[in-house]
Amino acid sequence: MSDVPKAVLYYNSASIWSFVVLLTLEEKGYGKDELDLKAVDLAKGENFGPKFLRINSKATVPTLVVPLDKSLSVEIESRYKAITESKAIVEFLDKSRSPLSHTHTTSDAPAPILTPATIDFTATCKVIIEDLLHSDDADPNKLLYMNARDEESLRALADSLIPLMKGKVDALNHCLSDAQAGNVRASEKVVKFWTSKKEAAQMLLEVYEKAKVPEAELDANAKAHRAEFFKVAKAAWEVGLVHVLTKLNELIIAPYALGEQYSIADPHLTAWLATLILLAGGDANDNGNVAIEKLGKHIGSSLVLSKVVASEAPRTDAERTSARTKLGLYWDTVRERPSWKKVYGNRVNLDLYQKRWS
Numbered sequence: 001m002s003d004v005p006k007a008v009l010y011y012n013s014a015s016i017w018s019f020v021v022l023l024t025l026e027e028k029g030y031g032k033d034e035l036d037l038k039a040v041d042l043a044k045g046e047n048f049g050p051k052f053l054r055i056n057s058k059a060t061v062p063t064l065v066v067p068l069d070k071s072l073s074v075e076i077e078s079r080y081k082a083i084t085e086s087k088a089i090v091e092f093l094d095k096s097r098s099p100l101s102h103t104h105t106t107s108d109a110p111a112p113i114l115t116p117a118t119i120d121f122t123a124t125c126k127v128i129i130e131d132l133l134h135s136d137d138a139d140p141n142k143l144l145y146m147n148a149r150d151e152e153s154l155r156a157l158a159d160s161l162i163p164l165m166k167g168k169v170d171a172l173n174h175c176l177s178d179a180q181a182g183n184v185r186a187s188e189k190v191v192k193f194w195t196s197k198k199e200a201a202q203m204l205l206e207v208y209e210k211a212k213v214p215e216a217e218l219d220a221n222a223k224a225h226r227a228e229f230f231k232v233a234k235a236a237w238e239v240g241l242v243h244v245l246t247k248l249n250e251l252i253i254a255p256y257a258l259g260e261q262y263s264i265a266d267p268h269l270t271a272w273l274a275t276l277i278l279l280a281g282g283d284a285n286d287n288g289n290v291a292i293e294k295l296g297k298h299i300g301s302s303l304v305l306s307k308v309v310a311s312e313a314p315r316t317d318a319e320r321t322s323a324r325t326k327l328g329l330y331w332d333t334v335r336e337r338p339s340w341k342k343v344y345g346n347r348v349n350l351d352l353y354q355k356r357w358s
């Protein structure tokens with residue numbers, strides 16, 4: 001049995017969308033013996049290497065590689081398919097372990113169905129996952145790279161991100177020079193992809209590397225790049241993100257995204273909200289009110305979220321009087337789940353942000 005090909009999850013321990021999958025594995029009760037986890041070092045640009053690109057041409061994690069049915073025998077040459085979007089991976093994991101299915105596993109944990117059963121909830125899930133959390137406006141990596149709207153915060157951001165951005169640029173330069181020297185075979189499309197990724201990373205790196213230079217001392221080019229950075233950062237944090245947070249706070253039902261039942265929308269929302277709270281200077285121990293307040297303060301006056309009474313059937317005076325945003329209530333609820341404790345609680349393992357998440 002141990003020779004049967006296993007699924008492989010390529011992930012990174014500082015990647016928000018990888019956390020969505022790790023949370024789902026816990027929620028679905030997958031056993032450790034059911035798939036192998038392989039870390040991809042994004043700071044060294046491992047995701048851009050030809051080997052990884054053959055698996056996922058978008059060069060992103062998470063990526064789940066699953067053996068096709070016919071290859072589930074060692075006599076047949078193994079064939080695989082790669083699932084390259086966290087949304088599709090969550091749906092696949094949800095379908096592949098059900099209360100009735102017997103997968104090759106030592107886990108006897110329950111396998112609740114996370115896909116909603118009604119048309120209404122299916123539509124709501126789609127809006128939450130696709131139209132909101134995976135929209136450009138909500139892009140947590142953009143919000144990370146652009147998490148500075150003044151010179152002081154730009155200096156702090158540069159300190160934490162220069163190693164990552166430098167690693168990416170170096171790796172991409174390496175790929176490009178290998179291709180040019182004929183050491184690796186790369187199609188025109190791949191060379192184009194590497195070049196565009198390098199240009200984007202290089203642009204950010206230049207802004208970060210000059211973060212300590214006072215504006216008056218920058219040359220005209222660098223001054224324009226810094227001004228453009230602040231303009232994009234302001235729009236991302238004060239307009240795009242505000243739109244997403246406002247919509248989410250209206251749309252989710254609480255305590256979970258769809259009310260009482262944990263669904264496929266929740267691992268996406270949990271990991272996304274955790275990243276945002278972290279980027280705003282909050283931490284895992286902040287309760288819902290504090291965490292959302294910190295997020296609001298970080299964004300500025302443009303975020304106004306409506307509040308609801310904590311409980312429909314209040315038992316205590318505190319419950320009667322304390323109003324929370326639905327997102328705050330959500331934050332308090334998901335941090336109590338075993339999946340949260342397993343994925344975030346024990347390993348407190350967002351490498352990039354580790355210092356702030358203590």
Ligand SMILES: N[C@@H](CCC(=O)N[C@@H](CS)C(=O)NCC(=O)O)C(=O)O
Pocket residue numbers: 014015016017018042047059060061062084085086087134141168
């Ligand atoms: N839409 C994709 C997004 C995946 C994504 O952007 N992953 C990031 C890490 S969270 C990544 O791999 N970035 C590549 C890089 O940083 O070079 C998904 O939901 O899986």
